[in-house]
Amino acid sequence: xxxxxQPEDQVNVAEGNPLTVKCTYSVSGxxxxxxYVQYPNRGLQFLLKYITGDNLVKGSYGFEAEFNKSQxxxxxxxxxxxxxxxxxYFCAVRALNSGNTPLVFGKGTRLxxxx
Amino acid sequence: DGGITQSPKYLFRKxxxxxTLSCEQNLNHDAMYWYRQDPGQGLRLxxxxxxxxxxxxxxxxxxxxxxxxxxxxxxxTVTSAxxxxxxxxxxxxxxxxxxxxxxxxxxxxxxxxxx
Numbered sequence: 001x002x003x004x005x006q007p008e009d010q011v012n013v014a015e016g017n018p019l020t021v022k023c024t025y026s027v028s029g030x031x032x033x034x035x036y037v038q039y040p041n042r043g044l045q046f047l048l049k050y051i052t053g054d055n056l057v058k059g060s061y062g063f064e065a066e067f068n069k070s071q072x073x074x075x076x077x078x079x080x081x082x083x084x085x086x087x088x089y090f091c092a093v094r095a096l097n098s099g100n101t102p103l104v105f106g107k108g109t110r111l112x113x114x115x
Numbered sequence: 116d117g118g119i120t121q122s123p124k125y126l127f128r129k130x131x132x133x134x135t136l137s138c139e140q141n142l143n144h145d146a147m148y149w150y151r152q153d154p155g156q157g158l159r160l161x162x163x164x165x166x167x168x169x170x171x172x173x174x175x176x177x178x179x180x181x182x183x184x185x186x187x188x189x190x191x192t193v194t195s196a197x198x199x200x201x202x203x204x205x206x207x208x209x210x211x212x213x214x215x216x217x218x219x220x221x222x223x224x225x226x227x228x229x230x
Contacts, residue, residue, distance in 0.1 A: 009155065032218075034218045036218075036221075041124075041203075041223075041224065041226065042223055042224065043121075043205055043207075043221035043222050043223045043224050044158075044207075044219075044221045045221070046218055046220075049218055090157065090158065092218070094218075101163075102148050102160050102163050102173065103218065103219055105150075105157050105158040106157055107155060107157035108155075108157050
């Protein structure tokens, strides 16, 4: 069975500082990994994905994520946080060769960037 | 612009009532999904459909029903058997041609409240 863990319910960071939102996963075989962001009372918006290739993936709004197969992690990072980055972030996984089966999501991490 | 439209944005249900949440997409996506979001619990899968006239139960299907009579539409009915329906409901879709690396496209959600 596939699963995603986001160990932090809340991450607080000062504006201008680097941020990291953690994600670890469990899946049979190779994973496809995704990060989404959600603003209040809105749907989820795609940020970035890892399918194959370079372990450092760059996405929207200056975010990036590093895939680490040995640690089964896919942490989301940004070099300099903005107040507008404050939102709820979800990590998701799907196994290779699983077709268009549903993504499995973590419980989410609320990011608060303080001016 | 193509996208997923969920309606209504807010919905109030009396005890014992059935209500139907609408989800329409014009992305020509084949697979559609319904997730339920509760604070601190992330997204939990209710039902999904990979083709017209076929659908599968997710992790929390009890008290819910769906239909998929058209490719564009995947309505969700919350029945009176669902004892705690107050939540935020999200509809999503994925194309069949590139499912494994595409992730989901989400609607803006419907907030259902029992009164």
